[in-house]
Amino acid sequence: MKTISENRAFGGVQGVYSHASEVCGCDMTFGMFLPEEAEHDPVPVLWYLSGLTCTHENAMVKAGAQAWAAEQGIALIFPDTSPRGPGVSNDDAFDLGQGAGFYVNATETPWAANFQMWDYITDELPRLLFSAYPLDESRQAITGHSMGGHGALTIAMSIPGRFRSVSAFAPIANPTASDWGRKQFTAYLGADTAKWAAHDASLLMKKRGFDGPILIDQGGSDQFLDLLRPEALAEAAASARQNITFRMQKGYDHSYFFVSTFMEDHISFHADALYA
Amino acid sequence: MKTISENRAFGGVQGVYSHASEVCGCDMTFGMFLPEEAEHDPVPVLWYLSGLTCTHENAMVKAGAQAWAAEQGIALIFPDTSPRGPGVSNDDAFDLGQGAGFYVNATETPWAANFQMWDYITDELPRLLFSAYPLDESRQAITGHSMGGHGALTIAMSIPGRFRSVSAFAPIANPTASDWGRKQFTAYLGADTAKWAAHDASLLMKKRGFDGPILIDQGGSDQFLDLLRPEALAEAAASARQNITFRMQKGYDHSYFFVSTFMEDHISFHADALYA
Numbered sequence: 001m002k003t004i005s006e007n008r009a010f011g012g013v014q015g016v017y018s019h020a021s022e023v024c025g026c027d028m029t030f031g032m033f034l035p036e037e038a039e040h041d042p043v044p045v046l047w048y049l050s051g052l053t054c055t056h057e058n059a060m061v062k063a064g065a066q067a068w069a070a071e072q073g074i075a076l077i078f079p080d081t082s083p084r085g086p087g088v089s090n091d092d093a094f095d096l097g098q099g100a101g102f103y104v105n106a107t108e109t110p111w112a113a114n115f116q117m118w119d120y121i122t123d124e125l126p127r128l129l130f131s132a133y134p135l136d137e138s139r140q141a142i143t144g145h146s147m148g149g150h151g152a153l154t155i156a157m158s159i160p161g162r163f164r165s166v167s168a169f170a171p172i173a174n175p176t177a178s179d180w181g182r183k184q185f186t187a188y189l190g191a192d193t194a195k196w197a198a199h200d201a202s203l204l205m206k207k208r209g210f211d212g213p214i215l216i217d218q219g220g221s222d223q224f225l226d227l228l229r230p231e232a233l234a235e236a237a238a239s240a241r242q243n244i245t246f247r248m249q250k251g252y253d254h255s256y257f258f259v260s261t262f263m264e265d266h267i268s269f270h271a272d273a274l275y276a
Numbered sequence: 277m278k279t280i281s282e283n284r285a286f287g288g289v290q291g292v293y294s295h296a297s298e299v300c301g302c303d304m305t306f307g308m309f310l311p312e313e314a315e316h317d318p319v320p321v322l323w324y325l326s327g328l329t330c331t332h333e334n335a336m337v338k339a340g341a342q343a344w345a346a347e348q349g350i351a352l353i354f355p356d357t358s359p360r361g362p363g364v365s366n367d368d369a370f371d372l373g374q375g376a377g378f379y380v381n382a383t384e385t386p387w388a389a390n391f392q393m394w395d396y397i398t399d400e401l402p403r404l405l406f407s408a409y410p411l412d413e414s415r416q417a418i419t420g421h422s423m424g425g426h427g428a429l430t431i432a433m434s435i436p437g438r439f440r441s442v443s444a445f446a447p448i449a450n451p452t453a454s455d456w457g458r459k460q461f462t463a464y465l466g467a468d469t470a471k472w473a474a475h476d477a478s479l480l481m482k483k484r485g486f487d488g489p490i491l492i493d494q495g496g497s498d499q500f501l502d503l504l505r506p507e508a509l510a511e512a513a514a515s516a517r518q519n520i521t522f523r524m525q526k527g528y529d530h531s532y533f534f535v536s537t538f539m540e541d542h543i544s545f546h547a548d549a550l551y552a
Contacts, residue, residue, distance in 0.1 A: 213526070220517045234522065235511035241496045243526035246510065250489070250519035 001132060004029065010070035011036040014060065023116040023124050024083040030125065031060040031078035034133065035070045044139035044274035045075045045129075046267065049121070049155075051146030052180075053099045056080045059145065062256040068267035074274060075135055079121055081147065083114040095180065096187055102175075103151030104199050106188035115188060122155055141270040145169040145259050146228070147180070149216075153201035153233075157210050165273035167215035167266045169259045170222055174202040174232035180224075202229070205236035214244040215269045217262045219252030245269075277408060280305065286346035287312040290336065299392040299400050300359040306401065307336040307354035310409065311346045320415035320550035321351045321405075322543065325397070325431075327422030328456075329375045332356045335421065338532040344543035350550060351411055355397055357423065359390040371456065372463055378451075379427030380475050382464035391464060398431055417546040421445040421535050422504070423456070425492075429477035429509075433486050441549035443491035443542045445535045446498055450478040450508035456500070478505070481512035490520040491545045493538045495528030521545075 004016040012035040021028040037043050046069065048059050059065065060078045069076050082088075082101030089110040091097035101117035130137045142163045144152035149171025156166035175181020176196045185196040197203045214237070218230045230248070237244045252258040280292040288311040297304040313319050322345065324335050335341065336354045345352050358364075358377030365386040367373035377393035406413045418439045420428035425447025432442035451457020452472045461472045473479045490513070494506045506524070513520045528534040 218514075220519060225517065231511050231514035234514040235507050238494070238507035238510040238522070238524060241501060242524055243496055245521065245523045246514070247521045248514060248517060248519060 001128070009033065010066045012038065012066070012070055014066060016056065019128060021083070021120060021124060023119045025114045026083045026085045026088055028083065028120065028125075029056050029080055031056045032129070032133070033060075033066045033069055033076040035073045035075060037073040038075060038134045042134045042136040043073055043075045045077060045135050045141070046270050046274075047077045047079070047121075047140065047142040047152070049079065049103065049142070049144030049148030049151040050081050051144070051148050052081070052095050054081050054148070055099070058256070059259070062260065063263055064260040065263050065267060068264045072267055072271040074267065074271060075133075077129065079125060082117060088114045096184055100147070100184065102147060102184045102188060102199070103154065104185070104188050108188060108190050111188050118155075121151065122159060139164065139274045141165045141274055143167040143169070143266055143270070144171070146224075146254065147172055149173075150175060150199075150201060154199050154204055157201070157204040157208055158198065160211055163212065164276070165213050165215075165270050166210055167269055168217075169262065169266070170218050170224070170228055170254055171201060171216065171233070172228055174200060174229035176200045176203065177232065178227050178229055180227040202232040202236040205233060205240050205242060209240045209242045212243070213269070213273060214242060215266060216244065216246045217266070218246075218248055219254060219258045220248050220250045221252060222254045222258075224254050277404070285309065286342045288314065288342070288346055290342060292332065295404060297359070297396060297400060299395045301390050302359045302361045302364055304359065304396065304401075305332050305356055307332045308405075308409070309336075309342045309345055309352040311349050311351060313349040314351060314410045318410045318412040319349055319351045320417070321353060321411050322546050323353045323355070323416065323418040323428070325355065325379065325418070325420030325424030325427040326357050327420070327424050328357070329370050330357050330424070331375070334532070335535070338536065339539055340536040341539050341543060344540045348543055348547040350543065350547060351409075353405065355401060358393060364390045372460055376423070376460065378423060378460045378464060378475070379430065380461070380464050384464060384466050387464050394431075397427065398435060415440065415550045417441045417550055419443040419445070419542055419546070420447070422500075422530065423448055425449075426451060426477060430475050430480055433477070433480040433484055434474065436487055439488065440552070441489050441491075441546050442486055443545055444493075445538065445542070446494050446500070446504055446530055447477060447492065447509070448504055450476060450505035452476040452479065453508065454503050454505055456503040478508040478512040481509060481516050481518060485516045485518045488519070489545070489549060490518060491542060492520065492522045493542070494522075494524050495530060495534045496524050496526045497528060498530045498534075500530050
C-alpha cells in the first residue's frame, strides 16, 4: 500500500492510497476519510461509489461528505470506478472502458483482463482495508451516485447481511432497459441478456429486495432522467413492499451540487442504521 | 349551522358542527380544530379526508393531529365521508353507500340523489366555512387516509392552484384497477370506465400531476396493499417527475397507529408550504 496523500480534515484524515490489484491486474487508487474516533477505536464504514468519468477523487473533493461523516464518526471509502493505466483497455466513449467499469466482472474480450470491478469492490478492496485500518467490518453501509448508485444498490442486494443500509443519488436504476446499461453490458458481459439481470437494481428489487432501509434521492430536473429510469425502481420497490424512502427533488440536476445538497440527509440516514 | 360540541384542545378549540347540505340533500356533520391563533387572525387550513367506514370523528379522535396543528397555528377540517341518515340510500357492504362516498358525484340510481361528495368537499363546505370562520382561503392544504387519501390526491390534482401541498396516508392509489374502486365507480358513476379516470390518482398523476409538493406514507405491512396499489402511484409520480416524497414504512399497517405515528411529519410538511 502506497500513501499518495494525507490531509487532516474535520478532525480526521482524508487520505489517498494506491495498491497493486490482483483482480484488476493494475494499480488501483482509492480515497479514505477516517474520522477522529478512528484514532482509538474501529469505526463504521460508508462506501461511496462514483459515477461515469469519475475517479476516486470527485466525490472526495466535491460531495462535502466529510463534514457529516466526521460529525457521525463514520469512515468514508471512495474507490475508483474502473481499472486504469496504459496497459488497460479503453474506448473513446466516456461511458465505456476506463472510468466506466459499471461494477461488473467483465467476461468479454478485451475487457475481461482488467475490468473485474465487482470482485474488486466486494472482495479484494474490503479485505485489504479491514486488515489494514481501524474499520468495523460489522458496521458497513453503501451509497453512490449515478453509475455508483447502480453499483451500491446491486451490490447491497446481492450480498445480504453485509450492509445495514443503502442509499443512492440519481442511480442508474434499470440499466437493462437503458442505453446506460445495454451498451456496457453487451461489451462487458456479452449479448446474452440473461446475464445482465444480476446487475439491474430494479430487477433485483423485484427478485429479492434489500433487508434494511433504502434512501433514494433523484433530481426532478436531472438531464439524464430517460437514461436513469427512476420510475422502474420506484415501481419495483413499492411492489416489493421494500422499506424505502424515494424522493424526487424538484429542480435539481445530476451534478455534485445536487449530491452535496442532500449528503447530510444520506449520512444521517446511514448513521441511524450503523449505530442502531 | 348547529354546534354539536366544542372542546378546548391544545390551546384552541375542537368543534363538531352540522348543517343542512344542499348538494347532499341531508344534514352533514364535520369536525374542525381552530388553533389559538384563530382568535385574532385568519389561519391556514389543512383538510383531512377520512377512509371507508369513518365519520368526521375517527381522525379527530385518533390521529393526534391537533397537537401538531396547534404548534403550527393551522386549522384542521374533518368532513364526513358520505351523506347519512334514514332517507339516504345505503348498502350492506362496508365499502359502498354510507361511509363510502369515495369523493365523487354519483350519477347512477339510487346514489345520485345524495352522494355528491365531490361538490360537497370542493364547493359547498368550503364556501360555508370560509364565510363563517377565521380561515385563510389563500392558504389551504389537503391530506387523507385510504379512501380519504384518494380523495385528497384526486381533488388536489383536479383543482390547480387551490392547495399548496397534498399528502396521503396509505391512499387508494389506483382505484380503476382495484376492487376498492371498480365496484364503487360502477355503482356511483356507471359502467362506462372512461368516466372513472378523473377519480384515479395514478391516472391523474400521469395526465397532469400536482403543481406543488406531495408526501405519501404507506405501511409496508398494510393488510390492504393489494387494494391500495401504491406501486402504480409511485411509478406514475416518478414518470411524471412529480415533486414527491414517497415513503414505504416498514412494519406499519393500515390503522390509525400508523397514521398517528407519521402525523407530525405530514403537518410539518404542509406547514412548510402554507407558510412559504
